[in-house]
Amino acid sequence: MAKLASKKSEVHSNKRARIEVTKSPKRGAPTSRPQAKQITTVEATSKPQKPSKSKGKEKAVDSTTDGGSLADESTTPPRTFKIVTGSYEKLLYGLEGSTTVSDGEFGYEIHIKPIFAFPAHVSCIKAVAASPNGGKWLATGSTDEIIKVWDLRRKKEIGGLMHHEGSITHLNFPSRSHLLSASEDGTLCLFRARDWTVLRSLKGHKGRVNSVAVHPSGKVALSVGKDRMLRMWDLMRGRGSASTKLGKEGELVRWSTDGSLFVVQAQSTIDIYDTTMTLIRTINHPSRLHDVRFCKRVNGEGEVLLACAEDKKTSIYEVTKNDVPLRIVGIMTGHTNRVKAVDTLAISLPASTPSGRSTTTIVTTVSSDGNVHVYDMAALPLDSTSKEVLEIKPAASYSTKGTRLTCVTLADGEVLTSAADLAKKRKHDEEVESDDSENDDEWAVEDQDQDQDQDQDQEEEEEEEEEREED
Template sequence: MTSIKRARLANSPKENKKVQVVQLPPQSDHLLVSSTKGKQKTKQSTKLLSTCFKIVAGSYERLLYGLDGSVSLNETNDSYKFELRPTFLFPAHVSCIKAVAASPNGGKWLATGSADEVIKVWDLHRKKEIGGLMHHEGSITQLHFPSRSHLLSASEDGTLCLFRARDWVVLRALKGHKGRVNSMAVHPSNKVALSVGNDNTLRMWDLMRGKGSASTKLGKEGEVVRWSTTGSSFVVQSHNTIDIFTVDMVLRHTITHPSRIHTVRFSNRVNGSGELLLVGAEDKKLSIYDMPDGPEKMPVVIAEIIGHSNRIKAVESLPLALPRSTKANALLSTIILCTVSSDGKIHLYDLALLPADQKAGSEVLQISPVAEYDTKGTRLTCVTIADGEALEHAQSVNGKRKRGDEDSEQEDEDEGWGGHEREAEHDESG
């Protein structure tokens, strides 16, 4: 294994110091189980949104870009102003960066995955590297934090690994794919996950028990899999087609996109109700499909997000609070979209620019970016958005967070995701 350098999130890689990479202990035999015996949960599931956020993007050139973003009120015309400010840039891996993910609800942890087979873990708040997770024996293809306390990874070695963020122990290696895992997606309930690979299969995993629960042959290689925001359906993308399935793996529709697809993501609307499907492709646009309620209706393109001069490689979304405005019908929050492209630019879009009456049959609306950052030609590959540090999840005293609040939240998350673990046989079936 090539030696890995430990790096602070700084503007210059010269500050890097060589240290030993964190080698995780052998895989634990513990499974994830849900246990809430005799305990009534009263914590509200809602959260307060922030007006600031962090964007982190990886590139083929091994460079990691960090940006601070914010939204403020332009009092001159009572509109909103979005700003992006670069905060760090340095080579994070010894090979191209293929995946990045930030933990939710405060964005403390950042994970980056590379073709060097290492997952780097960073503390975004303290701006330093924690170490490298070296469990996989293939390139890292995707990373995702289902909760603040767990990280799920996918790799070309054919496995998915679930790490516990408290000590970065591997809770479970999910085996079943015969070859590279291209993509995985966790259900909104955090109880099950889907994965697709170059073995032409779609697999469903029971995360509570840590084992495969179902699988089906797709007849083609799935490249991206995504759950809808409600968890009532999911999509599998392959080349320029998108198959829409019900939760019981029944194919409902097939969308044929005009060009080669690279990224797919669901989002709620800001104005009105309903769900949107965001599709980034070789045509240099992010197409917005309206997802109809009835299963008999086909999704259609109602808007296009424009501005890039090359293929769109990835898109992420984040709910964001808006500053108070004097307008009577002013929104309290919006959803921002962040795209990265092979043109080296990071674009930010405001989904509130999509009106509620923009439906099937309307003229296709074109939406331009509200902010952008130019890396000057870097081939960007992946992106993630983290909540800003101003986000609060607990009561405060004199404007300061209560001591122990974060620990109690961590315990609540561990309880559902393995706080009460039990031993079981390692299951490699799917």
């Protein structure tokens, strides 16, 4: 695949973002040798949004956020899933996961298989994120200062967002139609996925922004950076709403699943805050931490906190609402080097599962050892009163043969709820295969021809024409 140049783009005062759009070759193009991708530049300008008129002192809601929130409504968990992980070696790996009925402990097995691997950037990949509720969009960020956007369904590169003037440090899809990015240039950017327009450029940090997290409501976000500040942002108005000094450089910030708590991780400590930004308690982990994430329990109510660390393990902390010190109730083992990142996803199980369970939650971790592990949260029992720490082993694994993995994201796969849905999917797959029989492996080898579907090209040209007419 042809690479985009890592050239800094100018940041304009009117919030312009340059998007490099990849055009696929037309039908009938010579296939004797790979063709370089044609790159065109599109200027997408964010237009000021007028606040809605309302009585009293109610806050104005940005009309771009579909009713005052970036959050998507929950959908049926997918039957399959995708794992995408980036590496220091610039390689992007994609895996596909599924479940089948078995005679095992839970009555089902989890399987993962590779679907692509290729150099996606010209420098180290630092962040990956997939859009929720469908998993159509994939965004990857690198030290080359570019955010690459991919269409996971069509296995196609859309282009590069070159708004930041520093390495990309964090990416987050608060909804399937919005992307939030953080960079070493000290800014946060909110993009609209429909046309990749910059809706908001949030400035306030002095120096590198390390992490950003959006509240489950989609209305506010938190960020931490090199300036040792914790900042809260009003995404509806596009400005800062609160800030507090941490006294140390926060490396990561995460909301709990219900939005009632959040944590800030720095080195080997985890500080837990409530929504008023008041420090509640501190966890001193026995090893250097690299990632933390809240996860709902499968057995019983409540949630746990997953902590990936230098000790080659992912520790599971029981989260309690009272003042009882948090303790480790389980550890996820299997890696032979530091665990760098973790992500979670709820999935549906086969209807014929002997246990009668309809859903579960998977946990995916990646490590500097080059391995991808998938764990099943169903292995964590309801009873947490035992003082013995439970060891949970991987339910499925994949080896990249020593690639130093840095980040990971989980994306929805297929949601099959009926025989009609299955028949529809099969018909769609047959049509795609008929249009382009060579499209299956286009991400497996560098510099291979892109998808040659003429109908898709025509659709893209029509969309561009509509945008020009609107402008």
